[in-house]
Amino acid sequence: MYPVITISREFGSGGHSIGEKVAAKLGIPFYDGEIVTRVAEESGYAKELIEEQGEYSTSANKWFDISAASAMYFQSPQDEIFIAQKRVILDCAAKGPCVIVGRCADYILRKEDVKCLNVFIHSDMEHRTERVLKRYGEIKNVGIEKRLAKKDKQRKTYYKYYTDQQWGNYHNYDVALDSGELGEETCVHIICELYNKK
Amino acid sequence: MYPVITISREFGSGGHSIGEKVAAKLGIPFYDGEIVTRVAEESGYAKELIEEQGEYSTSANKWFDISAASAMYFQSPQDEIFIAQKRVILDCAAKGPCVIVGRCADYILRKEDVKCLNVFIHSDMEHRTERVLKRYGEIKNVGIEKRLAKKDKQRKTYYKYYTDQQWGNYHNYDVALDSGELGEETCVHIICELYNKK
Incomplete structure (x- = not known):
């Protein structure tokens, strides 16, 4: 049995909702807002800042521009949030089977040798x-397509920065599902x- | 119901074998060697050439270097094989439900508005x-890792050349599965x- 299910997702693909339903169906905790x-x-830090900086590289966040050399001398708020987030994610996983959405959880848990079912949800x-x-x-x-593209880009950049991996690359997931084509219920x-199965 | 299942796969991921088993289980034809x-x-053209040039851009195949302008005046053997292959794939799909492995079938059928379940199989x-x-x-x-990397690169280049899409990119598949992690039977x-389901 996999101890943890991690769900990475495109913005608007319904990954959060799918994760919630999976957790309810399996009777295991669901971690996102918590x-x-x-x-x-x-x-x-304030919740709003964590929501914004805990998964996205934002234009307000200049930390991504800092050179590696100067970054050695201090931690940005985003780094501090990442580290706190990592601790919370490892703690959640240690408590037993659960579903965790986003926040590089797949990478964080892999690094710590926690066996996960890593899922990627995308859609047209x-x-x-x-x-x-x-x-x-x-x-x-603000056009809707531009909004979607921006959110995806921010998640990609955030993931790349903290994991040095490519967000959405098939190598990082056990299963990737097109929720638009297959439907939410089938994904669940x-x-x-x-x-x-495991 | 999906009329056709297309399977794209990393070299050595067992995609061919998974496709064969899926077809047997569903009682529908399986197209690869045929x-x-x-x-x-x-x-x-000889079978050996088709096997080599029908999915891979090879170093022996200099056609990829030809400029668009000069390519307008004649067809390379690889282009002729692609066109013949496309005709055969469309013909297979027209006959009814089936499994087709590789050869840009996902792209060819999408372009012709044939509804498919597009699968990508990968592995560690x-x-x-x-x-x-x-x-x-x-x-x-020749080291094994080098062989695998070369085959993947050839498939990627071939796919890119004929579809202008990125091979392995999640947007092109309804489902992507890690056969090494999940096991062949689970993928089937x-x-x-x-x-x-459909």
Whole structure:
């Protein structure tokens, strides 16, 4: 049995919702928002900042521009959040089977030799657009495709920075599923099957 | 129901064998070697050449270096093989449900609006090495990792040339599975489940 299921996902692909349903079906904890709460407690940073900087490289975050040399002398808030997040993720995994969404959990747990079922959820633009508009609504003067592309880019950059791996690259996942094509319920079913197979 | 299952795969990942088992389990035709035979009949080229040039860009194949301008005036053997292969693949798909391995079938059928379940099979170096050595044996003076990397590169280049898409990129597949981690039988099971779900 896999102790932990990690879910990485494209923005708007329904990965969060799929993870939640998988956890409910398997009767194991689901960690997403709770990680943010615990990192906030541990680090002292505000939840909003952790939500923003715990998975995304943002334009407000200039730390990515700092040279390796100068970065040796201090930790950026993003680094501190990453480290606190890592501790919380390892702690969650140590407690037993669970589902963890995003936050480089696949990489963090692999590095620590925690056996995981690593899942990647993606979808076509049409399904993602529909889901994001339904969930978050429109943003004035910002096209939906641009919003999706920006979020993906921020996740990619964040993942690359902390793992030196390519986000979405098949080598990093045991299974990758197209939630738009297959449907959310089928994705939930397949992940649960794989979890129970081992 | 999906009319066609296409399987793209890393060299040594067991994709061929998984496809064969899926077809047997579902009771539908499996096309791999048969495509080569039919392309040989149609094009007049030798089977060995088709096997080599029907999926790989090889160093012997200088056609990839030809500029677009000069390529307008004649077709290379590889282009002729690609076109014959495309015809055979479309013909196979038109006959009804089947499994087709490799040869840009996912792209060719998508372009023709044939609904497919597009699968990508990959695996870690350890499992691939074991499988390739067992199946094909060693080659004197050529390390196994180098052989695997070369084959993958040739498939990537071939796919890129004819589809202008990135081979292995998650956008092109409904499901990607790590056969080394999940095991061959589980991959067969999951693909059959997805096929029957639709």
